[in-house]
Amino acid sequence: MAARTLRMPMWEGGQHLMRAGSPEAFAGVLSGNRLTIANRDVLDFCRKQASKVKKAVRCAIQVKAED
Numbered sequence: 091m092a093a094r095t096l097r098m099p100m101w102e103g104g105q106h107l108m109r110a111g112s113p114e115a116f117a118g119v120l121s122g123n124r125l126t127i128a129n130r131d132v133l134d135f136c137r138k139q140a141s142k143v144k145k146a147v148r149c150a151i152q153v154k155a156e157d
Contacts, residue, residue, distance in 0.1 A: 128152065 093103030109116040126133065129151040136149035 125151070125153065128154065 092107050093100040096103045096106060098106060105116075108119065132149060132151055136147055140147045
């Protein structure tokens with residue numbers, strides 16, 4: 091509905107609404123996405139380990155400084 095109302099593709103329409111509704115929360119979503127993408131291989135490995143031992147595991151990721 092949002093995409094149709096905004097006359098935008100669904101993905102962009104949803105982003106527009108999230109950004110307008112709560113800029114801080116939207117910034118958090120983007121930040122989390124960047125962190126996940128930058129650490130995809132490590133996170134995949136940790137998920138497999140957690141699945142194997144059937145409990146939570148510690149996982150070391152890389153966090154880059156912001157520009």
